[in-house]
Amino acid sequence: MTQIAMRKMKKDQAGTIAAVKVGGELGRRIREMGLVPGTRIVIQGRAPLYDPVAIRVMGGTLTLRNNEADLIEVEIEEGGNAPSQG
Amino acid sequence: MSAEIVIALAGNPNAGKTTLFNAITGARQHVGNYPGVTVEKKEGLYELEGQRLKIVDLPGTYSLTAYSVEEVVARDFLVKDRPQVVVNIVDAANLERNLYLTCQFCEMNLPLVVALNMVDVAKDRGIAIDAEQLSALLGVPVVPIVARTGTGVEALMREALAMARQGPGPEHPAISYGEDLDSALLSMEAEIAKTPALARLYPGRWLGVKVLEGDQRIVDQVKAAAPDPASRLIEVAETVSRHLDTTMSTTPEAMIADHRYGYIKSILRQGVVSRKFDLDRLYTSDKIDKVLTNRFLGPLIMVGVLLGLYYFTFTYSKAPIAWVGAFFDFLAGQVDRFLADGPLKSLLVSGVIHGVGGVLGFVPLIMLMFFGLAFLEDSGYLARVAFMLDRVFRTFGLHGNSVLAYVLSGGIAGGCAVPGVMATRTLRSHRERMATLLTAPFMNCGAKLPVLAMLIGAFFSEYQTQFMLFSTLLAWAVALLVAKLLRLTILKGDSTPFVMELPPYRFPTFKGLLIHTWEKTWSYIQKAGTVILGVSILLWVMMTYPGLPAGAKAQFAAERQAAVAGVPASVVKAATAPPEEEENQAQVEGTEDPDEHPGLNGAEDQAVADLRAKLDDIDQRQSQTALEHSLAGRTGQALESVSWLPGFDWRVNIALLGGLAAKEVIVSTLGTAYSLGAVNSASSQSLSQTLAEDPHWTPRLALALVVFIMFYAPCVVTVACIVRESGSWRWGLFSVLFNTGFAFALATLVYRLGGMF
Numbered sequence A: 001m002t003q004i005a006m007r008k009m010k011k012d013q014a015g016t017i018a019a020v021k022v023g024g025e026l027g028r029r030i031r032e033m034g035l036v037p038g039t040r041i042v043i044q045g046r047a048p049l050y051d052p053v054a055i056r057v058m059g060g061t062l063t064l065r066n067n068e069a070d071l072i073e074v075e076i077e078e079g080g081n082a083p084s085q086g
Numbered sequence B: 001m002s003a004e005i006v007i008a009l010a011g012n013p014n015a016g017k018t019t020l021f022n023a024i025t026g027a028r029q030h031v032g033n034y035p036g037v038t039v040e041k042k043e044g045l046y047e048l049e050g051q052r053l054k055i056v057d058l059p060g061t062y063s064l065t066a067y068s069v070e071e072v073v074a075r076d077f078l079v080k081d082r083p084q085v086v087v088n089i090v091d092a093a094n095l096e097r098n099l100y101l102t103c104q105f106c107e108m109n110l111p112l113v114v115a116l117n118m119v120d121v122a123k124d125r126g127i128a129i130d131a132e133q134l135s136a137l138l139g140v141p142v143v144p145i146v147a148r149t150g151t152g153v154e155a156l157m158r159e160a161l162a163m164a165r166q167g168p169g170p171e172h173p174a175i176s177y178g179e180d181l182d183s184a185l186l187s188m189e190a191e192i193a194k195t196p197a198l199a200r201l202y203p204g205r206w207l208g209v210k211v212l213e214g215d216q217r218i219v220d221q222v223k224a225a226a227p228d229p230a231s232r233l234i235e236v237a238e239t240v241s242r243h244l245d246t247t248m249s250t251t252p253e254a255m256i257a258d259h260r261y262g263y264i265k266s267i268l269r270q271g272v273v274s275r276k277f278d279l280d281r282l283y284t285s286d287k288i289d290k291v292l293t294n295r296f297l298g299p300l301i302m303v304g305v306l307l308g309l310y311y312f313t314f315t316y317s318k319a320p321i322a323w324v325g326a327f328f329d330f331l332a333g334q335v336d337r338f339l340a341d342g343p344l345k346s347l348l349v350s351g352v353i354h355g356v357g358g359v360l361g362f363v364p365l366i367m368l369m370f371f372g373l374a375f376l377e378d379s380g381y382l383a384r385v386a387f388m389l390d391r392v393f394r395t396f397g398l399h400g401n402s403v404l405a406y407v408l409s410g411g412i413a414g415g416c417a418v419p420g421v422m423a424t425r426t427l428r429s430h431r432e433r434m435a436t437l438l439t440a441p442f443m444n445c446g447a448k449l450p451v452l453a454m455l456i457g458a459f460f461s462e463y464q465t466q467f468m469l470f471s472t473l474l475a476w477a478v479a480l481l482v483a484k485l486l487r488l489t490i491l492k493g494d495s496t497p498f499v500m501e502l503p504p505y506r507f508p509t510f511k512g513l514l515i516h517t518w519e520k521t522w523s524y525i526q527k528a529g530t531v532i533l534g535v536s537i538l539l540w541v542m543m544t545y546p547g548l549p550a551g552a553k554a555q556f557a558a559e560r561q562a563a564v565a566g567v568p569a570s571v572v573k574a575a576t577a578p579p580e581e582e583e584n585q586a587q588v589e590g591t592e593d594p595d596e597h598p599g600l601n602g603a604e605d606q607a608v609a610d611l612r613a614k615l616d617d618i619d620q621r622q623s624q625t626a627l628e629h630s631l632a633g634r635t636g637q638a639l640e641s642v643s644w645l646p647g648f649d650w651r652v653n654i655a656l657l658g659g660l661a662a663k664e665v666i667v668s669t670l671g672t673a674y675s676l677g678a679v680n681s682a683s684s685q686s687l688s689q690t691l692a693e694d695p696h697w698t699p700r701l702a703l704a705l706v707v708f709i710m711f712y713a714p715c716v717v718t719v720a721c722i723v724r725e726s727g728s729w730r731w732g733l734f735s736v737l738f739n740t741g742f743a744f745a746l747a748t749l750v751y752r753l754g755g756m757f
Ligand SMILES: Nc1nc2c(ncn2[C@@H]2O[C@H](COP(=O)(O)OP(=O)(O)OP(=O)(O)O)[C@@H](O)[C@H]2O)c(=O)[nH]1
Pocket: B012, B013, B014, B015, B016, B017, B018, B019, B020, B030, B031, B032, B033, B034, B035, B036, B037, B038, B039, B059, B060, B061, B117, B118, B119, B120, B121, B145, B146, B147, B148, B149, B378, B506, B512
């Protein structure tokens, strides 16, 4: 198991949030959207200029800027995690 | 029958509160598939079982801290106004995140009814929710509904009414926040219970949680109510906070959020949610996103969509605009026919009908544009545009949501700054919002286009397309750079986070689109009837009074006398007859050559033409002198003392002054000022030629004027809108002065630099 900042994750990579390293308003905005330790996320894609990033959380889609994604540590799931088509 | 019962609708942004509000009360409030549409609370009435219910729609929030305006509005209402029932709308397709707020409502011991909305969407996604089980676990009634179709709404209202009559059930079980925080909360609750001044304010546990979270507004309130106990509470909070920091390097705030989500997860695991597919399954919406926000295709499609919208509005509004124009021409014709010449007629025709008609003429265009944009908003596409362009806009101190305002203001040429400025409401940060709404009017709105087209046509006709494109790009560049400048100076501040929910694509309802379009169009029409009407009358007065002094008038009369002297009466009659009648006559008599006047021989015909030209020339010189003499004319001349810098003469100055009312006025006023006779649709064409031939007019002057018109003070309606949206007349004044100063400097630069080659 490896732990990296969410910013470094690639498209379609999945993982579980390990820590959110920010407080104050930004920290609260991140947490209230469900980005708390233990939540599973999948990187859905990035905007054309590589920022912001769109992630799949709890069945919905959230967007975050890279400098915000920097503050979120994710435990990466090993192996292929391409989302199932359906 | 008891007094009115107040029922508040609260929940996450985009959960469907306003849709439900409209379904209950029959109101037509703005619904959009974009989080954060409702920013102020709205009230409506409903009657059930003979009981009057007051329904209050609140702005959506994700939690009940008080960082942003909407949260303060929602929280203050719930806490201070104490509604008898709080209906918490939760999105069934997004249950986990939505219950985060529900937990906080439970903690506040609010009389809660949960409306499980969008069960249709959840069903499509293979998600089944056991409402009874959820209700049992949360300890509050849960009613499944589909707000869009009204399914379950009545059952919901009955449940709410029952809640209002019985009062809330027993206290909700407290959520555990871990050993450390729980024990801190216990001691805080005891402290609060001992202090009536605090116990009266809020439920003890909720208050304790807020103090632990460091909620500044609550802490201040507690301090004011009971200073001593307050300091003890803060003491407890600080101790546990230090403890958490050393042992687990976390904060109470983070810990509380983690536990809340933990609690929600544990509830959902107890048979509340069953999914047919696994969580990673791509829904239709995600598949659409794979194309529409693709890194390469996304931007191309975005440009295509914007151009498509532009094409759609301009193509389909052409005919209705002509009809509206024809209607006002007809109106003017009627007034012309039934009123005697004089100030009243001139006021009605030039001031009222042409002024207001010129603006109302754009109604079809505005309506179609709003319709198209409503479609983009309701479908969820606009949220994607914000997502894709956020990076570019952030570089200039703006936000992804600013894109919308720019596009509406004429970012692809031909928009209107008024809806653009109003669209900045989706921006949360005051500074980003101000920077956006102050720069949005730099875009080439539909009213500036005719002037730009006329000037470009006159001086750069070979490069027309390139110049149009250039002016669009220039507008964006200037708007972004000025925004950056503002953000580095008077609007300094950090950028706000872009933690945003991308709502799933939805198919807009036709009714929703129509409501959208109509509400916005109506407010536009109202403005034309008020502001524009006033300004047109004012402008007319300024260009008419004071009239020529008697001496000058007498001189022109004498000239006319001299012209007709010695000319046969039949020629005079033919030359002074109104042109319309002449045509009728020609038709009636049916000559082969319509150019030849029947009943007159060649020589007489020539004489008539000569006399008419002479008289026209005198008329034109008279109105020219009168204009020069009028208040507007004198003002224009006075302004020459500065306007010589970018090379503008008094006539241009008058036109630019007129443009303050509405940019459309510039062409018509220039036309009048250059005395091309009647101002009609053909005037811009011929004005273009006149200017091209006038030795005073050089390409560099035209370019300086183009630049000035693009960037100087926004029109009155926009300024009024800026004042309203910013909440202060100072920003309106600022935009007038700053933009004019800026445009003046830029135009001078262009003119003077151009003079060096
Ligand atoms: N399919 C479906 N769509 C719904 C339902 N209720 C609302 N919507 C859609 O959800 C979107 C958001 O609805 P709104 O009523 O504007 O949401 P809101 O909670 O008032 O949002 P804010 O004002 O931004 O807080 C709109 O596109 C609605 O058409 C529903 O029951 N089913």
